């Protein structure tokens with residue numbers, strides 16, 4: 001309770017300082033020149049432009065948040081769970097009353113790239129404008145043309161449930177001042193066009209850092225860029241070229257296959273990444289996927305040293321081996337090699353060695369479903385074991401898979417499993 005209060009006060013203080021500095025001449029241009037904008041009454045966009053805009057919406061994964069499960073596309077209603085409360089994504093169809101039908105293109109640019117609503121209020125960074133600010137004028141023009149071409153849907157947005165002081169939008173001034181870099185994508189000289197394209201997609205529309213970069217207490221990115229982050233009830237692993245925790249042991253083709261098919265010969269995307277693959281990365285063209293892989297492989301990353309693996313003859317490892325044989329081997333295979341394109345391997349799969357075992361605990365307690373993609377339509381399921389295995393057994397089996405077949409990682413404690421069981425509202429052994 002206390003630490004939350006302190007964090008809260010920090011936001012208020014930061015907001016005050018932020019407001020003062022902001023008023024004192026933070027005059028960076030926040031949008032584009034008038035003559036660059038399409039007039040509100042300009043003729044309908046060309047089909048090619050709308051098609052390209054649809055591709056930009058896929059790159060940005062706008063539907064992921066702006067479409068509720070089972071709801072109408074882009075009509076809002078998806079609630080984002082944040083450590084500060086629930087923030088609802090809004091209706092961004094061209095409906096005049098409940099959507100953005102009476103917005104100008106400038107309003108749209110301001111919202112997507114600068115986090116400002118039409119009424120001048122600030123958006124919460126749950127909307128990843130701090131990444132979208134890198135998107136180019138021409139990509140945003142086409143995205144706007146596409147958004148205008150959508151069917152209007154009348155659906156009022158649900159209210160947010162943020163507690164004080166997070167419900168004060170002015171606090172975002174301070175957040176922006178601290179964490180928002182109001183700058184377009186700047187190509188890095190000396191790097192190839194492909195590398196720059198990869199970085200543009202990762203840092204801009206793809207907003208990969210939103211999940212893969214750890215956050216500080218105020219929700220801003222830390223400097224551990226793409227080096228893994230805990231999400232609520234999960235973990236997004238390091239995706240740099242680090243050999244132990246990142247993609248160092250994956251080839252560029254393995255990365256591309258994972259993003260396109262939702263799986264490769266070692267890993268299967270599920271949970272938040274399964275959704276990102278289903279809505280977004282599977283639709284990226286081969287050149288863009290190759291450029292993303294090239295860029296990720298160029299990042300040195302955390303340089304994490306592999307710890308020594310636990311001794312296979314220790315009691316916890318022996319117990320884990322037993323649980324594995326009885327419950328997991330049928331699918332994950334005899335030597336943890338999984339089933340290509342269906343069941344993730346434990347061997348040679350960096351995600352399994354992540355410092356946090358949160359993903360693994362959640363998969364075993366609640367089960368999961370692999371991404372279903374056009375190229376891999378059968379989404380294999382991981383059954384839940386919450387009802388069958390107790391905390392000690394789950395801790396032991398995960399400690400075992402994290403320290404077998406060439407893996408080495410901190411063990412998983414029964415207390416961690418117990419905590420996750422409560423947090424995830426998983427069932428208990430009968």
Ligand code: HEC
Pocket residue numbers: 056057060061062063064065066080087088089090091092099100108111112117118122123124125126127128132143
């Ligand atoms: C990770 C989730 C997420 C993604 C991805 C996302 N948005 Fe948002 N967006 C939000 C949330 C949440 C809000 C409301 C924030 C608030 O209330 O402060 C929002 C607000 C907006 C608004 C302001 C609407 C209004 O009525 O004020 C626009 C416009 C918008 N988003 C467009 C987009 C576009 C275009 C994309 C894709 C390029 C996109 N969003 C992707 C979460 C997301």
Ligand code: HEC
Pocket residue numbers: 201202206207208209210211212231234235236237238239245246247255258267268269270271272273274276281292349350351352359
């Ligand atoms: C909404 C959160 C989210 C976003 C956005 C996101 N990821 Fe992920 N990503 C995850 C999670 C969670 C996992 C772990 C999935 C699993 O274990 O099934 C993951 C796994 C991965 C993996 C596999 C790593 C491994 O060791 O198994 C790669 C590669 C990856 N993401 C790349 C990307 C790229 C590239 C982007 C941006 C285009 C991106 N991700 C955006 C959450 C996200």
Ligand code: HEC
Pocket residue numbers: 267268269270271323324327328329330331332342343344351359360361363364367368369370380381382383385397398
């Ligand atoms: C019926 C087949 C099946 C059985 C039995 C099974 N799994 Fe899985 N498992 C899968 C599939 C398919 C996935 C991929 C979907 C997902 O991640 O939710 C998966 C995913 C996982 C993951 C998540 C990997 C990641 O990328 O984060 C872990 C951890 C895991 N299983 C552990 C186990 C353990 C431990 C057992 C035994 C107690 C077990 N599984 C039994 C099929 C199975």
